[in-house]
Structure formats: structure tokens, C-alpha cells
Amino acid sequence: MVLHPPPHQHEQFILKSALYSRLLVLSLTITWRILASPYDSSAPTLPQSQTLLLPKLASALENGIVWDSVYFVRIAQCGGYEYEQTYAFLPLLPISISFLSRFLSPIFAPFGYLICNVAFVFAALYLYRLSMIILKDPEIALRATILFCFNPASIFYSSIYSESLYALLSFAGLYYFVKGGNNLASLFFALSGCARSNGVLNAGYLCFQTMHRAYNAMFQQKRTALALGTVIAGALRSVFVFAPFVAFQAYGYYNMCKGRLPDELRPWCKARVPLLYNYIQSHYWGVGFLKYFQLKQLPNFLLASPVLSVALYSVVYYAKSRPENFFSLGFRTSIEEKSSGVVFLSDDFYRSKKAGNVDKSSVKAKENSNLTKRKKVTEGAVGEVHMAEPATRPGYFSACVLPFVLHLAFMAATAFFVMHVQVATRFLSSSPPVYWFSSYIMAHPTKYHRWGYVIWAYSAAYIFLGSLLFSNFYPFT
Secondary structure (H helix, E strand, O other), X not given: OOOOOOHHHHHHHHHHHHHHHHHHHHHHHHHHHHHOOOOOOOHHHXXXXXXXXXXXXXXXXXXXXXXHHHHHHHHHHHOOOOOHHHHHOOOHXXXXXXXXXXXXXXXXXXXXXXXXXXXXXXXXXXXXXHHHHHHOOHHHHHHHHHHHHOOOOHHHHOOOOOHHHHHHHHHHHHHHHHOOOHHHHHHHHHHHHHHOHHHHHHHHHHHHHHHHHHHHHHHHOOOHHHHHHHHHHHHHHHHHHHHHHHHHHHHHHHHHOOOOOHHHOOHHHHOOOOOHHHHHHHHHHOOOOOOOOOHHHHHHHHHHHHHHHHHHHHHHHHXXXXXXXXXXOOOOOOXXXXXXXXXOOOHHHHHHHHHOOOOHHHHHHHHHHHHHHHHHHHHOOOOOOOOOXXXXXXXXXXXXXXXXXXXXXXXXXXXXXXXXXXXXXXXXXXXXXXXXXXXXXXXXXXXXXXXXXXXXXXXXXXXXXXXXXXXXXXXXX
């Protein structure tokens, strides 16, 4: 597929595509809700909003509050958590809905839809900006963002679910992270942890960067004090990212455990580390390592197989193309490539390099080593497809993509081995490498001419299937 808008119009094109994709999904949701009979009628048990504006439309939307949406809306209506299992749903989305309802109008469902769909539009914009910095290719960045706009988990981004808020906060945090604004990035990462529990994993990006900056300061610049300061700053930022999630666990402990008699305490209250979230996931939903590996769950594994396959191929393809970079966690990446972005090194490195403070012998040795390896690759590449690599590779094989690929690998492994595997479709839908890799293979139609059609067919099928099943309370991811 070829996208035609000129580069200076890409952001406008993305905003329109994101908006049209949300209108499409909402239209499908309303249509299926009107035409099909719901499997479960528990959604209408929520208090209905009274509105004179398009009452049938409002009724269709409110009756479409199903699955986890019921919990989010209920928490917003009650202004708090009523039951133990409701603490599995983090507070950012209910607080946002409650805030708008309190100050604008005493209705809940319309504001929930508004928040989630607006957040999705801005998430798409941030993903494009992030992709432009990392990939340095306007066409691949644009195609990747359009794939996100019409991703297979689209129904969740237009429903009252936390996916849209999480994607917005994660993409915004990653954008400011690669721009060098670590403090602002940490704020967005911390807020993403208020939307979904996996938001705390975004601290991994800060840890990855801290690890490389400290190594560079200690062994390249020979500045022990700078290395120590880098580690302390990185640790503080990581703690800040974890803080909201930990505070929510403390809030749950205070409400559910404090002031109760010993025989009234729930089992998790007596644990050495009383983590309410882990207990809820295990006790109420049966989440745990290999717990889902049952023959009766085979259909769910098949449902999740497309996104897991894309995730696996994107990780393996990167690892095979950049083995030295991948398996060394970036420590054997050339100085030139590390210097191409702040994912690895800080602005202090650039200033030191210009001032001549970098250990020239170590840098020269590294450059000679890389030159020798490139020569060997060239000499042994006669008749082979892969030739010598340039010092800096743009696109999906850039060294700066490494932390994103590692993050995706961990997320995919968690979804496959620990979670309800069908959730992988939406769990991995906010991972940029899924779209970057898909966009990359679409950009090479002569080599992967069929896969582009397969990916678009997969997205379209899940959008239509998801809007039909999900909106009528049938199981779907």
C-alpha cells in the first residue's frame, strides 16, 4: 500500500485517519448493538443517563457498556471501589470520567466514550512523532501510524476501556524520552501506570538508558562521579514511575485490611508483601504462569496467534539482522550509532565529545573493531544477500529500536505464558515495534508482497468481528 500525502501534511492526515477510524468503529458498534441480540443483558442494569439529545443513540451507546466497561463506569458513578475485585481496574479512567461528569453534566457513559476516543486520536499523533524520530523515514512512520489507527484491537480503543489513555500516555512518554526530556517522560510513564498496570514496565526504558549512560560515563569518559549521578537519577525516575501503582496498592490495603478483625482479613492481607492486584488476578481470573495452558483454551490461543506471530517475527527478525546489537543489549553498538539519539547516551556525552573529553583510545579501538568486522562481512558476502552494514542504519534496524524490541519481547512472553492469552491482541496493540515491523515489510512489496495484504485483512477482520462480538457481550480477546 502506498500513502500519497506529502510529508508536511502527514500529521493532518493522521488526525483525520484516527478520527475516521473511531467513527467507523463506533458506527459498527451501534449497528451491531441494534441488529444483534446481546448474549448477556447485565449492562443495562447500570443507571441510565437521562438525556434529550438523540435518546436512541445514547441508549445504544450505554447498552454497549459491557465487560470491563461496566466496572470502569460503576467506579466512576460510585466515586470509589465497592468490592475487592474492582481494584483490578486502575483509577485514572474512572477519575477522568467522574471529573467531567461532576463539572459538566451528571452523565457518565458519554464522557467515557469521549475521553477514550479523543485520547486515541492524540495517541496516534504521538506515535507518528515518535516513529519519525526513531525510524527517520516519513513513509514507514506514516504507514505504521495508520496501521495503529486501524489496529485489530480497535474496538477496545473506542469503548470505555483504559487502552486509549494508556496508549496516549505511553506514546507521549516515549516521545519525550527520545527527545531527551526524561523528567517529562517519567511523568507520562507514571500516569500510564495509573491507567494500566503494565505502565510500570515503561520504567524499563529509563533503566536501559541509565545503564548505557552510566557505562559510558564510567568506562568511556572515566568520570565516576557522573556515573554515580546517572545511576541515582535513573533510579529516582524509575521509583517515580512505580510510585502511583504502589500507592494504589497501599490504598487498597488500607480500605480492605485496616481495622478488620483477624478472622475477617482476606488471605492477601496477611502476606508478607500484600499485593492486592496480584491476588485479584490469580483468585478471580486465574492468571498465573502456565495456568492457561489447557486444551479447552486452544481457541483462545488461535485467536491470539496473529498478534503473537507478528510480535515474534518482529523480535526474531531484528535479532537476526542485528545479532551483535541485540544479544549484547546494545553494549557492542558503535559510538557513532549510539550518538545518533539519546536512547543510549546523554547530552553530556555530546558536549564531552566536542570538548575532547571522551577517552580517545577506547573510542578509536571501538571504531577499528567495527571497521574490521565490516570488512570481514564484506569479504564473506560474495554471492550473499547481506552486505556490509553502514555505521548507522535507519529504519526498523536502527540501534535505537533495541529497547522497544526488548520491551515487546517481554510483553509478548508475559501474554503467552502468564495472562489469558486472548488478551494479547489488545495487550500488544500499544507496542510500537508491532507497527514498525509491519510497516517495514509493507515497504518491500517485491520481497513480502503477500504479507501486506495479510496484515490488512487481519486488522479488518478483527475490527468487524470485534465490534460484533464485544458490543453484544460475546467473548472477544
